[in-house]
Amino acid sequence: MGSAIAAHLANVGIPCLLLDLEGLAAKGIARLKETKPSPLYDPSFITRIRAGDLDRDAALLSECDWVIEAVSEKMDVKHSVWSLIDSAWRPGMIVSSNTSGLSINEVTSVCGEACRRNAMVTHFFNPPRYMKLLEIVPCRETDPHAVAEVARFCQERLGKGVVMAKDTPNFIANRIGTYAMLATLKAMEKHGLTVEEVDAVTGPLLGRPKSATFRTLDMVGLDTFLHVCRNVRENVTDPLEAAAFAAPEIVEVLVSKGWIGEKSGGGFYRKNNAEKGKDRIQVLDPVTMTYGSRSKVSSPALEAAKLARGTSGKLQALLEAAEHDRLAAFARDVMEATLCYSAEKLGEIADTAYEIDQAMRWGFNWEEGPFETWDALGVGETAARLEARGIAVPAPVASMLAKEASTFYIKKTGSLFHYSKGHYKYVEENKEELSLSVLRDRGKKIFTADGASLIDLGDDVACLEFHSPHNAIGPGVLAAIRQASEEVASNWRGLVLANEGRNFCVGANLMLLLMEAENGEWEEIDLIIREFQMSMKTLRVMPRPVVAAPHRMTLGGGVEACLPADRILFSAETYFGLVETGVGLIPAGGGCLASAVMAQERAEAAGTDDVTSPLSQLFETIAMAKVSESGHHARRLGYWRANDAVIVREESRIAEAKSAVLELDRRGYAVPEADRRVAVGGREAATVLKLAVSAMRRGGYVSDHDVRIAGKLAGVLSGGDVPAGTVVREQHLLDLEREAFLSLCGEPLTQARMRQMLATGKPLRN
Template sequence: MTATITKAAVIGSGVMGASIAAHLANVGISTLLLDLVPAKPTPEEEAKGHSTLHPVVRNRLATQAISRLAKIKPSPLYDDAFASRIAPGNLEDDLGRIAEVDWVIEVIVENLEAKRDLLGKIENHWRSGIIVTSNTSGISINAMAEGRSEAFKSHFLGTHFFNPPRYMKLLEIIPGETTDSGIVRRISAFGERKLGKGVVIAKDTPNFIANRIGTYGLLVTLQAMERHGYTVDEVDAATGPALGRPKSATFRTLDLVGLDTFVHVANNVYDKANDEAEKAVFAPSPLLREMVARGWIGEKAGQGFYKKIRGEQGSEILSLDLKTMAYVKGKKPAGASLEAAKTAKGARAKTKALLGAKDRYSELAWEVLSATLLYAAEKVGEIADSAYDIDRAMRWGFNWELGPFELWDAIGLAKSVERMEAEGRSVPAWVKEWIAAGNDSFYRRSEGSTSYVYQGRFKTEEQAPERISLRDLKERGRTIAGNSGASLVDVGDGVACLEFHSPNNAIGADILTMIQKSVDEVRANHDALLIANEGRNFCVGANLMLLLMEAQDEEWDEVDAIIRMFQDTMMKLKRFEKPVVAAPHRMTLGGGVEVCLPADEVCAHAETYYGLVEVGVGLIPAGGGCKEMARRISRANPNPEVDLQPHLNAAFLNIGMAKVSTSAHDAKRLGYFREQDRVVANQDHLIYEAKQSALRLVQAGYEAQREEKIRVVGRDGAAVMKLGAYDMRRGGYISDHDLLIAGKLAHVLAGGNVPAGTLVTEQYLLDLEREAFLSLCGEPKTQLRMQHMLGKGKALRN
């Protein structure tokens, strides 16, 4: 179903259109980006003799949009080189080229008449089979399609990407009244499998699902604030992580979205809603109108509900005092409910703790949450078929940890409805009927499936084979072995998965012990081993606290034993006679990278931020990271006449500057991934895809990696790297301590004090790593770096 979409056209090269084109390019889709022809040449174009007939002028808008992609932060591209997959054009000369593509996406101004006019022009060049979609955030799909042929309308639907398209998971798909169901299935499968999206089917209603519920929630929060006199800081304290929402909470979210954009979205519902109570909530806010009139529209204007100012002591964030309309220094709110939520673990527990302590913050949270829950319940059937669809849209589109109905289950369905009714709130009839029928939740789980409310009954959704959940497998008794740091889980077909679950998935003796135990277990009873987990990050490195404590106590034998255990465990993985596949995602740093390096194949999520960053804490990689980079460079250049120095210099710079990839594709560019390593767009499919890699290796007749000698550049090569570091020190780019670390790193990567071209063993390089690591642990400045990282969460460059 997905293979047929290989070429696309995006019409509209604004920020959103260009970013959608970029994400299509990210996944290998050749994309045509079209926009209007400029009215006249720029002075620079005129100076070159270009008129409005010249392609440079005619394609300028799209060309400039493509060139800007590399400057946008965070980048819309996995790799800047992928911009070459996007071809610029214009609507007058190139619209006919859409006949060559499989998918056309309209991303022009949010104006119904403009969109209708464009669709008419598209149909003039359309051929049967081409999917045409609109990226509208709220205009009716059916209204847009008026006047088009039945054949065209059967291929037309809405595909609402959330901004920024690369990073936001939600893709709302909005079929029209006559959209072919096969087209809906096709674009849904493509969105999930190829683009890595969480796909939700929405009804053709104002603002669809996520923006409808999310806008309502933000507006009722603003109204509660004005009614009861809460400050901006108080509202954000009660409506952020304490309520299972992002740190941006309410007002930082509004600043990020832009108050002008938000007002437009709210007005879209206000103009179309028939219910007076609903219209009252979406009615234009005098406060927001005033702020938009002043130009205080959020981050893009430098001020909104918050304003950053820079002073001699650094930058400071001020918040808006709504009484005086002046920016003031914020006060950190404190209260029993906020403290209770802070100490609770997980969104369910945090929300219950926040609501359970009766103070002004819990009252605000209850007022906002209860209103949002009731509104979401009213909209089941109108904006989406099920509570499940609304929950997924809010989790994926607004980054809520739990959707409205999941939260309702968490705080107690019957008990919360009883409170709502006691307060005189109107509870939708279907919710009361649901409770009366003996149901105490909107969800129930059973083996391999989730049941959820759908039109007044539970609908069971079998878990798709591409979605392997370690949590579900463990609940079903599939844990083979485990300790406090890791578990080995049977994922079927002779494959076992090692899952880290220590705090931050940091590697300590518990994880290393489980790796060794897993190798022994898989050797005896399974065919292959995966290393994957479902944590927020794959692994942020080694247990730094333990290392610091041993170093401060000068327990050098203990430090040596820790590093030997790490090295020996990684070599056990590397020499294992059965396939090992690692599946990293998001932050994979230091020791996390070193766990992946011995694997036969890496199957990484596209959003994997990968790097050997030990220099940031005053150390060098010593779990095989340096050794493995030197080995790979030697292996890739078997001809002894080939100069290894340029390749070693690049690895030296990556490690010495603690470079972290901006994506899995960028990790390939940095040399951390090999040709056989794969990138997966959808994180929900990552463990499944890693399992398929392991099974392929098994079926191919896997042979264990053998011991091999490594060609090194020796003392002369080390001198070249050290000279480069010395030049950086002279230029003020690194400190004296950085220079010391760089010297030890160069010594290890070069293979020590031997002649260039010497062949050395892996163990020899591991011994060099460990020696350098131990000596750096004794440095006071390294210990300061370790302390700073543990206390502040960021590197100290002393």
Template sequence: MMRSIRKAAVIGSGVMGSGIAAHLANAGIPCLLLDIVPKQPTDEETAKGLTLEHAAVRSRLAAQAVEKLRKTKPSPLYDDAFADRITPGNLDDHLALIADVDWVIEVVVENLEVKQRLLSRVEAHWKPGTVVSSNTSGISIEAMSADCSESFRRHFLGTHFFNPPRYMKLLELIPGELTEPDIVSGMREFCEKRLGKGVVLAKDTPNFIANRIGTYGLLVTLQEMLDKGFAVEEVDAVTGPAMGRPKSATFRTLDLVGIDTFVHVANNVYESTQDEAEKAVFAVPAALRGMVEKGWLGEKSGQGFYLKQKGPNGSEILSLNVAAMEYEPQKKPSSASLEAVKLAKGAKEKTKALIGAGDRYSELAWNILKKVLVYSAEKLGEIADTVREIDEAMKWGFNWELGPFETWDAIGLPKSVQRMEAEGTAVPAWVKDWVAAGHTSFYRKQEGATFYVSRGEYKQLETPAEEISLKRLKEHNKVVKSNSGASLIDLGDGVACLEFHSPNNAIGADILVMIQQSLEEVRRNYDGLVIANQGRNFCVGANIMILLMEAQDEEWDEIDGIIRLFQNTMYKVKRFEKPVVAAPHRMTLGGGVEACMPADRIVAAAETYFGLVEAGVGLIPAGGGCKELALRTSQRVTHPDADMQPYINQAFETIGMAKVSTSGHDALKLGLFKPTDRIVVNQEHLIYEAKRSVLGLARGGYEPIREEKIRVVGAEGKAVLQLGAYGMKQGGYISDHDLKIANKLAHVLAGGDVPAGSLVTEQYMLDLEREAFLSLCGEPKTQARMQHMLAKGKALRN
């Protein structure tokens, strides 16, 4: 059973401790945040007459940490108001309060003796049954709890969150020898469902799984660079997206982590391992030690492997010549292998293209990759029992697209083992035996099921009911209809799912046609519809390339037809006689927002960045976005004499400034979600929850949304909006073209030049949207913005 955690306590209010407390608060869990009592008051506290006996002074460290959470960007909180769920305190005065919590998390300095002393104090106030965990990145769980009682140790385990806790999916659970299995399974389920984590079970070994493999990989990469004379930027060109890894690759990652932090993690394995070959790899190179001595620690010190400085042509980023310990202008790496990678699609094909091209960069990639693959295989059974736990740890903790064993499968297991042995690389015996037994991969699919290696044999992957995979459903022939832009997929239980799969999930005519066809299919054969996909982002908006081409050719009737198709399609979704639930995640922009707004309900991932951003390309929303916000204002202010202006001002500001929510909760504050919409923390459960919502609506006597008139602020309200925009122009905050866009937007949101309080139809508002959109498409500066967005991926302010 899932563990019931109603209240928690975090001990240690540093970056990691406060971040964990923030994420507990995100999940709706009240939390104590405790730290030590300061040794003395600050000068400011003394000036106020405060002494060390004053409560504000004694709990200052935790209180400051909570306030910092509200200001940190990117925010550790879904909503700044959630900081109120965290109660700051100190260890001397408030430790006894842990008797009232369900989970105590220790997040103090990475020092065994400090942790042991703290656990002794915790046990003195511990209530039997309460879970206690240590957020350590590598200290032994057994060692730190060795002096605790057997009962305490049965409820104790490691919970290694990755930083920052809100954004990093990986959580390593590390049971001790006496940890009760029910505690492990209950906490695993809680952390997956309530905290949205990807949980792997790690063994109590130095640095556990992800840091063990990741640190090894970074060290062998550094050594390969030093041995073969590669430049920092060359290595990063090879070990980034070309190899299915993040853009930060190797050395930008080290700069982000902090060179001193990385050295500490490497030393942890060096001091713990008895294997001399492994010890040699984890011995920190002199170059890294030198960087720490110089204070070149990466981002936090302003320089590391890279240094940003101002040059004659603006800012430039220099790279470190590690051999000379001097910064130099970067070279632009180029080779046949890197060109081959550009032509390949997906991490599997890119990796194969990279190592198969036969040039010096291919050799660099292969020499790094084979060592990481062999090391991962050597550690199977020591750090984790299954290849899947190692793979998931690297994907969730280091943002690799493929884990080590998935990579091995991708490049060809038998072939690569043969090459390794031919080159004198010692391949673990179990891998050779596995291949000799006729196996060609560590994963296999059979009769629709996935199997992976665990303890020397294949084990079937058991997928929780909450994790609906559209890819798996398509493999099981559940596609009902499909075209180039979208597919309708049978989710079972009378619910269908409309999936976007165009490039970047941008909305074009193909998606709009499939939406209309899907409505017809659902009308005949289903109880309701989910609009969702499992791409990197839900939808980046409409296909502006087509709009730009038509505008440049002055094909105004074509553009008018496209917008009418969009508007009519969204209108049909809104008036559909069966429930429709939209399930957006991550970037959901422009037309993507307008595809969600007509739904009966939005069930969104917590990490949803939702915004009507058309002003950034010189336009206004014309797929119903303006109409929907005006309608919500009308519904919100029901009394005829009530002032609607403040609410329409908010909508004007949200659209005009192209605001994008920082989370699903923030979208609610911006008025882009309705109070009835839901937020789901674990994105893997999103489609399941959306399906449940459809079924709930269908079984509850669903009635379609009826059309209603919209009360608008009219000409008077329009003047207020335009006056505000003019003031911003006079103050130098917006350009002439921004002002033109703002005036068009004001005209639409206000309902045109009708008297204040007039009631208008939804179609009237849609006509205003379309007219303004067409007018702006003809503006040269709007076309320049569209062109710039397509070329550069960011807005042009002209």
């Protein structure tokens, strides 16, 4: 965990000293290179971490501004390390523990007062790069100014979602999350459910991650889970609460066998590597303690819940079926137990419902926190249902209802207020952030079309937001792009392309393309591609600056929507790539044109007119359907342009894009050339690109159809059958894109790839 925290500090440009027992720090750094998914945004960032030995190099601690302790969760070990830190402490140094639940007051009891005034918990959730939550817990003596500075730094520089917690066992997220797991195991036993049945219910149907209960436990480690349970059990004063955290027998049995989850090769699930061409994942039968094949889980209640809209709709569907469906009854019991416990802990583990909800969203990836769920189901209605079932209504809920407050949250003119200690408090807005949902609530929508909306960001900057299913680009979104371009060109200073969906854009509407191809509607496909190309060109030549701010999955057409922008501000977690070859096609919305232009620009920057070398990198990236593993990694794949940048704090991404638009406008924006001339590699470059593919075919790495697709791609990127260095107009490249795309659409093997992707989400290599 220490090396993973160091990796994330290195990700944002902070040099780190990693100290451990002799030799272990160097080994920890070496493991970072092999860990998947990578803890680093870019492999080169590992040079920002320096290894040292704790015994030999402890004096170097005094040179550090922030010392983070991440040793084992044993108080005697922590005391020995904190005594060492205390001896090296100097004024201005912040010291924190990454403990997941031990008392910071007890941890720092071996330190002097000066150190304690600058000490706190900074609990990074694992893995630190990917998990947003960071819980801060001050000591009794901690200077509030130090807490505020650390919180600000962790939010703004590290991109974390910071929650203030109290010095109670397991703090917020692990306290609630562990209880929810235990309540799930208890309800599983009560209703006689299997492992697969529990996971079928406790994933997305309850607004939880797909890993649900048992896959999550396997990832966390069953031994770690028992440790967290024990920490609460041994440190709470209420005997009933301590009993609720008793170790489940099934988990103890598995741990005694060494079956502690993924790190041991199996827990509730394991992979049977002896199976070939089948489902190799086996599941535990808790009765026989043997592994067997997984079975599909279904019931009328589950099917009805799947069809309901949103998490609250799914929960309501399960509640309505609870009296006649055992899976729904199980879901009700888990839900009610979790809601009640969360409400009972309000004020004890955190001051506000808002902090608890944020912790569960960020730390356990719940779609809704427990108090948001109370509101969604109706606080009064849920309390009445609990009473009817003989369950005590938690005191904070009863008190709130007695004061005629019916929800934990209310919205007024787009601002959020949360209920706390008898009245509603305003949730402070960060002035460096812009929320499209808040702006919509405040009436800042300029227009809404089929699949997209234009939002006023203020200061005469507009934002085009996709909101089609999966933010896929279809005819409605393309029309909205053209309408937005016309509107912004006439009345605004510039345009931001961004949204707040789960992903920026997963590409074009593949289902529509497949339907047209299977029906032989070639003219219709040709029209769709022409409209796509025209829409992207409209963005590129707009007489106002355009800044794209993609996040998470940005694939195929989503990339092609970003490349016309004057600047791309990648979220740090942006997975960016032209992946059309995975469905048997090539980019045809201007992606090949943009790649040819980037190759020309890189050749010019290198002082040569030979585009073959820069084109080869882009060709390999596109032909292999490579996707960046971060915003920074997009540079290694060849998608980066001179003015592009990475934004670590995702919440500030849209505000930063707006600022970039205003900066480009202030400089005096030059309207781009409408029909660019591009120097292409021609026949010679195409031959070089195709030779590389032929070598891969001989090695058995690609299929004949892969070779065919790559050949089409090479021909387009190199500008067709022309001599090297020929200068062509951009429309020539767009025509080549469209022709190659159409020809591949007619291939049965390509259509098979498209069907596979739509059915399974996975590529077919035929």
